[in-house]
Amino acid sequence: MIQVSHLTKRYGQNTAVDDISFEVQQGEIVGYLGPNGAGKSTTLKMLVGLLQPTSGEISVAGYDSQTELLELKRHIGYVPEEAQLYEHLTLVEHLQLIGRLYHLEERLIAQKITELAQLFDLSSQANQRISGFSQGMRQKCIIMSALMHNPDVLFLDEPFTNLDVGTVTLMKTLLQRLAGLGKTILYCTHILEVAETLCPRIMIINAGKLIADAPVAELREQTNQTALNEIFTQLTDTTGIDEKTEEVIRIVMEDTPNA
Amino acid sequence: MLEKIVERFCDAPTQYRYLLKTEKLIEKRALEGRNDLSNMSFAVTCVIGFIMSVLFTFMPFLLPMDTFTFSLIGITMSMMMIGIWMIPYFDILLIPVHYPVIAHTPVSSRTYFLVKLTRILTYTALLLGSLNLMPAIGGIWVHKGEFSLFRLLFPFVYLPIVFMSGFFTIGVMTTFAGYLTKLYSKRTLRNVAQYAQFIFPALFPVTLILLSRLLQYLPMDKLVSSLKWFYALPNGWFAGTVSLALGQIEPHFLILAGLAIAATLILVLVPLRSIAKSYSEYLSYLLESGSRQKSKIRVKTPLLGRMFQNRTIRAGLCLSFVYIRRDKHLLRQFFASLGSLIMLVVILDQEWVLHAFAIGLSPGFSMTFYFVGMGIVSSFILPIRYSEHWKASWMLRLAPLSTTYDLWRGVQAAAFLYFVVPCTLLMFCMATFIWGALGILYVLPGLIILLNYVILFPKPLSGLPLAEEFVQSQMAGETLIPFLASLFSIGIFVGIQFVTYLLNIWVYYGFYAVMVVGGLISFIHFLQKNRRVEETVDA
Numbered sequence: 080m081i082q083v084s085h086l087t088k089r090y091g092q093n094t095a096v097d098d099i100s101f102e103v104q105q106g107e108i109v110g111y112l113g114p115n116g117a118g119k120s121t122t123l124k125m126l127v128g129l130l131q132p133t134s135g136e137i138s139v140a141g142y143d144s145q146t147e148l149l150e151l152k153r154h155i156g157y158v159p160e161e162a163q164l165y166e167h168l169t170l171v172e173h174l175q176l177i178g179r180l181y182h183l184e185e186r187l188i189a190q191k192i193t194e195l196a197q198l199f200d201l202s203s204q205a206n207q208r209i210s211g212f213s214q215g216m217r218q219k220c221i222i223m224s225a226l227m228h229n230p231d232v233l234f235l236d237e238p239f240t241n242l243d244v245g246t247v248t249l250m251k252t253l254l255q256r257l258a259g260l261g262k263t264i265l266y267c268t269h270i271l272e273v274a275e276t277l278c279p280r281i282m283i284i285n286a287g288k289l290i291a292d293a294p295v296a297e298l299r300e301q302t303n304q305t306a307l308n309e310i311f312t313q314l315t316d317t318t319g320i321d322e323k324t325e326e327v328i329r330i331v332m333e334d335t336p337n338a
Numbered sequence: 339m340l341e342k343i344v345e346r347f348c349d350a351p352t353q354y355r356y357l358l359k360t361e362k363l364i365e366k367r368a369l370e371g372r373n374d375l376s377n378m379s380f381a382v383t384c385v386i387g388f389i390m391s392v393l394f395t396f397m398p399f400l401l402p403m404d405t406f407t408f409s410l411i412g413i414t415m416s417m418m419m420i421g422i423w424m425i426p427y428f429d430i431l432l433i434p435v436h437y438p439v440i441a442h443t444p445v446s447s448r449t450y451f452l453v454k455l456t457r458i459l460t461y462t463a464l465l466l467g468s469l470n471l472m473p474a475i476g477g478i479w480v481h482k483g484e485f486s487l488f489r490l491l492f493p494f495v496y497l498p499i500v501f502m503s504g505f506f507t508i509g510v511m512t513t514f515a516g517y518l519t520k521l522y523s524k525r526t527l528r529n530v531a532q533y534a535q536f537i538f539p540a541l542f543p544v545t546l547i548l549l550s551r552l553l554q555y556l557p558m559d560k561l562v563s564s565l566k567w568f569y570a571l572p573n574g575w576f577a578g579t580v581s582l583a584l585g586q587i588e589p590h591f592l593i594l595a596g597l598a599i600a601a602t603l604i605l606v607l608v609p610l611r612s613i614a615k616s617y618s619e620y621l622s623y624l625l626e627s628g629s630r631q632k633s634k635i636r637v638k639t640p641l642l643g644r645m646f647q648n649r650t651i652r653a654g655l656c657l658s659f660v661y662i663r664r665d666k667h668l669l670r671q672f673f674a675s676l677g678s679l680i681m682l683v684v685i686l687d688q689e690w691v692l693h694a695f696a697i698g699l700s701p702g703f704s705m706t707f708y709f710v711g712m713g714i715v716s717s718f719i720l721p722i723r724y725s726e727h728w729k730a731s732w733m734l735r736l737a738p739l740s741t742t743y744d745l746w747r748g749v750q751a752a753a754f755l756y757f758v759v760p761c762t763l764l765m766f767c768m769a770t771f772i773w774g775a776l777g778i779l780y781v782l783p784g785l786i787i788l789l790n791y792v793i794l795f796p797k798p799l800s801g802l803p804l805a806e807e808f809v810q811s812q813m814a815g816e817t818l819i820p821f822l823a824s825l826f827s828i829g830i831f832v833g834i835q836f837v838t839y840l841l842n843i844w845v846y847y848g849f850y851a852v853m854v855v856g857g858l859i860s861f862i863h864f865l866q867k868n869r870r871v872e873e874t875v876d877a
Contacts (some may be wrong), residue, residue: 152738165728167664179653180737189637
């Protein structure tokens with residue numbers, strides 16, 4: 080469902096994503112992990128067509144990103160890391176806009192808005208401007224937008240940020256059910272606990288390079304570690320935590336002059 | 339130098355310097371990557387100011403006047419131009435986009451206010467320079483002044499005082515804007531600032547027209563003594579200060595100079611100080627939600643949106659419609675353009691404006707229609723490309739649109755439906771009132787031009803509405819350039835109409851017919867062309 084071959088993205092001298100290749104099959108949920116600035120979001124932005132790769136090939140839902148970008152976009156849903164929205168719109172107006180951009184029928188848009196808003200506990204705020212929404216409500220709004228047009232492939236970049244426990248639980252179950260229905264999900268995060276429970280397969284990116292791609296059990300075997308955070312630490316070479324902690328405490332405790 | 343002066347009023351100079359540096363950097367980076375022409379727009383405004391000032395500088399050579407009159411005219415022009423041209427820059431103060439970033443840090447209200455004020459004053463200083471450099475030199479040759487030796491000092495006296503008058507104007511406007519921000523705490527008055535901002539541009543032409551009509555009834559000898567009226571106004575105070583500094587030590591100039599200095603000091607010490615103190619409270623209020631909760635979900639499509647079957651056009655139209663009603667930038671531009679409607683009432687009161695030379699040929703009426711129509715349409719179609727929520731345009735880029743042009747067509751549809759149609763209907767009613775059924779022939783050319791103006795108005799580089807970041811210096815200039823250019827071309831257009839009428843009435847009728855039919859064909863051609871572009875991309 081997702082095929083990535085020798086994907087590279089450079090910004091001048093800086094290589095954000097360095098020659099990565101992978102495949103994700105239909106119905107799979109794959110966790111895409113990595114430390115901050117590793118290149119996760121950049122990869123996702125290239126996969127959804129928001130960024131042009133420097134080199135490499137992308138195929139999603141059978142469509143090539145270079146030659147069939149429009150078709151590709153019709154089959155994907157995307158939840159970005161930052162919830163940037165047109166804040167003067169209400170939730171209803173926002174979802175209407177999205178529905179129209181995906182050429183859904185007005186009747187269907189209205190029906191989906193009403194039902195999704197109720198399920199995500201936003202019906203009382205549905206006609207309220209987004210500018211007044213909390214971060215969690217904005218995140219729900221983005222998730223609803225990504226699901227409106229029934230996409231085949233979902234790209235989720237830290238989708239649970241700012242969500243309450245109830246919604247996170249709902250989302251976890253929902254994603255598993257969607258995968259069961261044949262939807263493909265690439266789940267990008269640095270919260271390892273969620274990835275561990277949700278994703279049977281894990282890919283780890285560090286400094287733009289794909290350093291691991293295997294089922295969680297296999298990674299455990301490879302690294303002789305049981306917890307995913309230990310596997311992650313070992314693979315991304317995040318050592319010297321204790322020393323760093325001490326150093327941070329020393330800096331914080333220094334006297335700060337008044338501004 | 340300006341920054342050093344403002345810094346003295348600051349309670350945390352280090353924070354002030356770094357915040358100001360950051361603000362400048364953000365603006366510079368926002369300008370990077372844009373085309374050279376838009377980067378130059380503030381410079382263009384300054385050049386226009388400079389040209390106006392050169393014209394004014396030659397006045398004393400044509401019309402003998404004393405130092406006070408020359409200074410009075412120069413200072414009045416400068417204060418008025420600053421007052422009008424600086425209105426868009428007050429968004430820096432009223433809508434600080436980056437406030438949430440520093441809201442939690444120990445930056446005092448006064449420091450942040452002074453940072454914002456410094457940015458406004460920087461633009462003001464540049465405009466003041468362009469408006470007053472030449473008059474300052476030209477003032478040396480003012481030949482009714484008796485103090486010939488002092489005349490050489492004119493530039494050194496005039497420039498600091500005219501700068502002081504400019505900053506005084508900004509101080510008054512800031513006070514006005516600042517007190518309006520206090521009203522924001524009352525929800526019902528939340529949008530007063532937007533309404534109030536259009537008063538300045540609206541009052542300016544009306545005052546000029548009313549003054550010109552009043553002056554018709556005054557004999558010339560009384561006009562000179564009428565200058566004394568200006569003693570009551572700030573421009574008179576500053577002009578009096580110039581005369582005093584040039585050696586005209588007379589009691590009334592002493593009083594005027596005293597008034598100028600006292601007013602400036604009071605302005606800085608009382609209202610500006612008070613606004614600076616409560617500025618962050620207002621900003622915090624801006625971060626809050628002003629909406630009320632409603633329990634029932636209402637999913638509605640605007641009535642006019644239903645007219646379009648193409649859903650992308652409908653999306654563009656509905657998005658524009660919401661932003662027309664709720665976005666402060668758009669509302670401010672729109673209300674400012676309504677100033678021309680007030681002028682319309684006064685102009686149409688003049689008989690010569692309504693004089694028709696032939697059927698469909700009333701240059702005064704046509705120019706008024708173009709001026710009002712262009713103003714109102716431009717107030718929407720230019721700023722709709724910008725938004726403080728420009729980062730949300732990722733949604734528009736993510737959507738499977740064969741071409742972004744459909745979204746822009748939605749914007750064009752909004753321009754037609756919400757601006758061109760009401761404006762044309764208004765003018766049609768007036769024309770019918772004056773010329774009866776033939777009124778339509780007076781309105782038709784204007785409508786054709788407005789339709790073509792909307793369809794040919796350059797779309798943004800991205801092709802998307804609300805997808806570019808606001809840059810104040812760019813916005814102001816970009817509004818001015820197309821407006822002046824279109825007004826210039828319309829002047830030529832009406833001129834040709836009039837010349838054909840002078841040649842032969844049938845030549846005029848022929849030209850009229852060609853103009854209307856040609857304009858319609860051009861409109862349909864460009865409408866179709868846009869569709870063809872879309873189909874090609876689809877294929």
